Structure formats: C-alpha cells, structure tokens
Amino acid sequence: MKAARDWSVRHAKGLHKLYEVLAWTLHLFDPVLRRIGYERLDKPFARVEGLIKGFLFDSQSCGQCTLGSTGMACPMNCPKTLRNGPCGGVRQNGGCEIKPEMTCVWVKAWEGSQQMGEAESGLQVIQLPVDTRLKGHSSWLEALKARPETSA
Template identity: 40%
Template sequence: MGPVARFGYKSLVYFEKLFKQTLFDCRMCGACHLSKNGMVCCMNCPKGLRNGPCGGTGIDGTCEVEGIGECVWHKIYRRSALLHTLARTEKVKPALDWSLQGTSSYLNLWTGRDGSFEGRGMRWKIKSLLGLERSKSTDSTGAAP
C-alpha cells in the first residue's frame, strides 16, 4: 500500500471507529454483525459470543459476569424484535477471523475479506445485481490492507 492509500485507509478506520464506538461500543472486530444483531455489538459479550447467549444467562436476563448487567444477547433479541430483524440472528455465524481485528469492517464487507457473500464481497453483489458480473468471474480475493 502506498502512502496515499495508507492515509486513506487509516482515515476510513478512524472515522469508522469514531462513529461506531460512540454509538454502539464497537470493538473493531473487523467483521461487523451490527446489522444482523439489531444494531447491538455482540463483541461486548464478555465471552465474545457471536451465535447467541451462553447457558449462564440469569432468569431475569442478566449476564453471569458481574458488572455487565443485561445479557448482551438478551439485548440483541430485544432490539431485533423492535427492528423486525429477528430472522437475521437465526443464521449460523462462522468463527471470527481474529486477524481482521482493527481493520475497517466496511472495506472488508466490500471486498469480501470478512467472508460476506461467500467471500466475494459487496462489490460482487452490486455488480451481479447490475448485471455487470460475468458468470465465470472468480473475483474473490479482497484487497488486503
């Protein structure tokens, strides 16, 4: 990456962090599930669970870890119900690629580095929706920052 691209990338990461940390307590995992989780960051779970709550949730929906209060996943289901996006929480999520931590999830979504759209990314999805994508194309490698 050249100096200009590096500056552009760092700025992107900076503004993403500023925006998502302020609003959602974002942990910059690099593979964002906010939209799938009713706009609640699942990485705030003390165990970092990405597929649902553990068995330690109290009967009143509190976390087993002291000082957390409401279970993060309890909150995810509550907010998802409000936003009518509960179906999105029901998909099986793959293990997190920790090498993405601190990178821009927006760019990872675009390039498919986070595994979105079978690793082909949003850019492939948009192209295919516009009919620009040839059926044989194997444009799956994301630009690694």
C-alpha cells in the first residue's frame, strides 16, 4: 500500500530503531531458536514477517532484507529490482522511468536515509545480487544464521 510505504519512509528513523530492537531480541533468543531449528521456524516467521513488512513497506519477501541500508524503502519495488540503484532513467521530478506515477524507490531510499541520519552511509553499502532461492523465506532468520553462534 503506497500510503503506508510513504509513511514508513517518513518515519524511517523510528522504524529503524524498532528493527534494531527486534534484531537484538532475536539474537538474545538465538540459542533457543537454534535448538528448535531454523528450518522448522522458517514458515511461521516468514508468514509474520510477510504480513508486517508487506503492510509497512510493500515488502516483496525476497528473504534478504536491506531495509536498514535503504532508508526503510524496499528496493524490490523497483521495476528493475535494482539492489544498487538508482538507474539512469529517474525523471526530473523524481518519478520512476518505468512507472512514472511512482516516485523512484531510490529517491525514497535517499529520503529515508536522511530521516535516519545516515544520508549516505547505508546507501553506500554495495548490496549483493538477489539470491532468488531465498524468496519467501524469513530474512530475520537468515540474518540470525549469518551471525556467529551465541552460547546458551
């Protein structure tokens, strides 16, 4: 939903803080989650994540969330699904080359990054190409898996 998506970019700072709290909480419970099994938890986590992020960010559930680096704007809403944008076709008014009625996702990412007080730092992180095998999986759990194991 465009209105919710725009609201999220305008409130990127607060939402990013919430995200950090969530990441910290998940990390705290990581030993328990590991014991239950990431595979077993993936479906319910992905469902909850899809509902929340789908509503707030129009998340496309790619399974490799970059919201924290892209001003809480989901780059998968770019019609070219560019992970390191923008392309060269952004219109003078900030509109998307492919969908002129939509503001370029990367213009929104810039606005959100400014809200977060990280106008350039997050956006300068070069994102890896999307791994389509992770689509529909929980990116929260994927981020946990990538962290070093904590002791129980």
